[in-house]
Amino acid sequence: MPDNDTTTVPPPEPSTPTARTRAIKARSIREAQDEVVSEAGERRNPERLGKALEHARLVARIADENRAKDILLLDLRKVTPLLDYFVIATAGSRRQANAIASDVDAEMKKRGEHKLGMEGVEEGRWILIDYGDFVVHVFSGEGRSYYALEEIWGDAPQIPWRDESTPVAAAEAPADEAPADDAPSDEAPAAEPSA
Numbered sequence: 001m002p003d004n005d006t007t008t009v010p011p012p013e014p015s016t017p018t019a020r021t022r023a024i025k026a027r028s029i030r031e032a033q034d035e036v037v038s039e040a041g042e043r044r045n046p047e048r049l050g051k052a053l054e055h056a057r058l059v060a061r062i063a064d065e066n067r068a069k070d071i072l073l074l075d076l077r078k079v080t081p082l083l084d085y086f087v088i089a090t091a092g093s094r095r096q097a098n099a100i101a102s103d104v105d106a107e108m109k110k111r112g113e114h115k116l117g118m119e120g121v122e123e124g125r126w127i128l129i130d131y132g133d134f135v136v137h138v139f140s141g142e143g144r145s146y147y148a149l150e151e152i153w154g155d156a157p158q159i160p161w162r163d164e165s166t167p168v169a170a171a172e173a174p175a176d177e178a179p180a181d182d183a184p185s186d187e188a189p190a191a192e193p194s195a
Contacts, residue, residue: 049077049084052133053159055113056085059104059136060161063089066100068138074156085134086153087161090144094124097138101127104136 060071068089077084091097098121105115113131120127125143129136137149 048133052084052131055108055111055131056087056134057159057161058107058111059087059134060089061163062103062107063087063100063138064162066096066103067092068096068100070144071161072150073159073161074150074153075159076153076156079153079156083133083135085159086137086149086156087134088137088139088144088149090139090141091124092141094140097124097127097140100138101129101136104129 056073060073063071068091070088070090072086072088074086074088075084076082076086089100091100101118101121105118108115108131116130116132118127118129125140126147127136127138129138139147
């Protein structure tokens with residue numbers, strides 16, 4: 001019988017990440033966040049709150065222009081100290097969800113509003129864009145049903161996001177349809193009485 005070999009093997013030394021590994025990890029974080037110095041702001045500042053509400057309403061309109069469904073704007077100021085507003089929308093496809101997220105991101109950058117992070121773009125089931133004072137959620141239909149944010153945050157009041165000057169029916173009418181008053185008629189115009 002052979003003798004038991006009790007030779008111990010030293011544990012492997014921890015490996016240090018390669019330059020490539022560090023670059024991959026750093027790139028994914030940088031792509032999700034805009035280059036901006038984080039600075040806490042006073043939440044009680046009415047100007048800041050007004051700007052957050054204006055931007056949240058704009059985001060809801062962008063989602064509407066991209067044909068999102070069931071768009072909600074929730075006021076979370078009395079429900080949580082973390083943020084002020086949620087914009088929640090449902091997209092019919094991953095491509096539509098990505099288009100909404102891309103348009104929102106581009107418009108907010110034009111307005112000087114930098115995102116703190118964006119997640120879920122690859123999957124398209126739930127895209128979250130965090131702007132600090134407000135957060136945008138773009139869901140697939142099944143994702144929205146599964147996560148049910150409007151039920152979780154059910155105490156938060158809904159805020160109207162459409163322009164008050166634009167009636168709902170006019171906002172939903174296709175642009176190529178002429179209003180009924182301007183529709184051409186088959187009748188000849190009435191002759192004006194002569195003097």
